[in-house]
Amino acid sequence: MRRALALPLVAVTLLLAGCAPTVSLTPAPQATSTRCAGVVVRLPDRIGTLDRRETDAQGTGAWGNPAAVTLTCGVLTAEASGIPCQTVGGVDWLLEEERIAGADRQVLTTFGRQPGTQVVLDPKAVQAITVLETLSDPIAAATQRDGRKCLADSDTSS
Secondary structure: OHHHHHHHHHHHHHHHHOOOOOEOOOOOOOOOOHHHHHHHHHOOOEEOOEEEEOEOOOOEEEEOOOOOEEEEEEEOOOOOOOOOEEEEOOEEEEEOHHHOOOOOOEEEEEEOEEOEEEEEEOOOOOOHHHHHHHHHHHHHHHOEEOOOOOOEOOEOOO
C-alpha cells in the first residue's frame, strides 16, 4: 500500500520539477487594453526553439528558460526620431541601437501602432529577425496603425 502511494507522488514531483517558473514582468501603462489582450491571445507557443512561458503581468509574453525573449504590450510609443526603423511582416520596428551595441539584450519597439509593443531578446539565444518574423503577425492582427511608418530603414519621420 505504501509503495502504491509513493510511485504517484514521485511521478508528480518529477513532473513539477520540469516546469519552468512563472516569468515576473511589469505591465505597461496600456496593458489592459483590448488590443493588448488580442496580441496576447495570438502569441505563438514557440519562437525558434524557445517554448512559451507563463508570465505574471497582463499584456506580456515570454519564451525560453531562462526567458530569452519577453514581450510587453501597451508601452508608450516614440515620436518620430533618428532611431533606426525596419519593417518586418508589415510591422515597423524601432531598433534601439544604443541599447543593443555590446549589450546582452536587444530592445525592439513597434512604431506607428497603438498600443505600442516592446520586445527584449537575448541575441545569443535567438536571432532578432526570427523573433520579429514570428511576432509581427499577432501584433499586426491586434494593434491599430496610427498613420506613422518607417520611410526607410533608418528614417522614422512621419
